Amino acid sequence: MVDIGTAQADIGVIGGSGFYSFLDDVTEIQVKTPYGAPSDSLFLGELAGRRIAFLPRHGRTHTVPPHRINYRANLWALRSVGVRQVLGPCAVGGLQPAYGPGTLLVPDQLVDRTKSRPQTFFDGEPLPDGTVPDVVHATFADPYCPAGRTAVVAAARGRGWEPVDGGTMVVIEGPRFSTRAESRWHAAQGWSVVGMTGHPEAVLARELGLCYTSISLVTDLDAGAETGEGVSHDEVLRVFAENVGRLREVLFDTVKALPEPADADCLCRHAYDGQDPGIALP
Numbered sequence: 001m002v003d004i005g006t007a008q009a010d011i012g013v014i015g016g017s018g019f020y021s022f023l024d025d026v027t028e029i030q031v032k033t034p035y036g037a038p039s040d041s042l043f044l045g046e047l048a049g050r051r052i053a054f055l056p057r058h059g060r061t062h063t064v065p066p067h068r069i070n071y072r073a074n075l076w077a078l079r080s081v082g083v084r085q086v087l088g089p090c091a092v093g094g095l096q097p098a099y100g101p102g103t104l105l106v107p108d109q110l111v112d113r114t115k116s117r118p119q120t121f122f123d124g125e126p127l128p129d130g131t132v133p134d135v136v137h138a139t140f141a142d143p144y145c146p147a148g149r150t151a152v153v154a155a156a157r158g159r160g161w162e163p164v165d166g167g168t169m170v171v172i173e174g175p176r177f178s179t180r181a182e183s184r185w186h187a188a189q190g191w192s193v194v195g196m197t198g199h200p201e202a203v204l205a206r207e208l209g210l211c212y213t214s215i216s217l218v219t220d221l222d223a224g225a226e227t228g229e230g231v232s233h234d235e236v237l238r239v240f241a242e243n244v245g246r247l248r249e250v251l252f253d254t255v256k257a258l259p260e261p262a263d264a265d266c267l268c269r270h271a272y273d274g275q276d277p278g279i280a281l282p
């Protein structure tokens with residue numbers, strides 16, 4: 001276990017490469033994990049007086065597609081440098097006409113429609129050190145950190161960017177976008193936004209006892225939403241670039257408001273109450 005006093009960072013940010021340029025005194029470190037290499041180096045630095053580890057989710061040159069991201073290595077690497085709270089900014093498609101491009105949504109629920117991704121540390125396989133984790137079942141009814149969600153919502157309001165407080169993110173396998181029929185189906189369920197990376201990022205964080213908060217920026221109306229014309233990657237990039245400045249401001253204020261490591265005690269830390277995970281967390 002990483003002692004809080006010796007940890008190199010206490011807040012992790014997994015996001016696009018537009019984010020780490022605003023950290024102060026950045027140190028790049030490579031972290032090895034039992035699950036292989038993370039998407040990239042960790043970039044350690046300070047923001048709003050807090051110690052941050054930034055990890056570019058798709059690699060710094062955006063070469064790792066959503067279904068090939070080594071989510072287990074990413075979360076393990078963050079935990080191993082001391083991180084206990086993770087913020088996951090991401091681009092999503094809006095499934096409801098009210099959630100057009102530029103909407104900031106802080107989901108409180110998640111639906112997994114991914115297909116091929118390892119989504120647990122407890123898969124019965126021995127770790128390289130020979131230990132075999134027990135079968136455990138993490139509590140996941142509320143997949144996101146309540147303290148993190150509160151901090152993001154307050155930060156966005158403070159910057160005059162009224163967020164959607166709650167909603168369901170459906171995570172698809174990608175890398176293709178949805179068909180119109182899939183998109184209509186997702187919308188008809190009442191789900192709010194669709195993305196490609198929110199799962200298994202959230203559940204793996206939970207399995208490691210990490211707080212995880214998704215910060216979802218709507219970059220397009222998904223194919224089936226009333227006025228949508230189908231999603232193009234160019235459109236996603238354009239809207240993301242337009243909003244990256246204020247997203248950074250929200251991240252800055254969120255980081256400042258997150259509980260100090262010793263004070264944080266939320267449901268995220270109790271996923272295994274009554275069970276022995278049988279795994280030595282880094």
Ligand SMILES: [Zn+2]
Pocket residue numbers: 144145146147148210211212266267268269
């Ligand atoms: Zn939490």
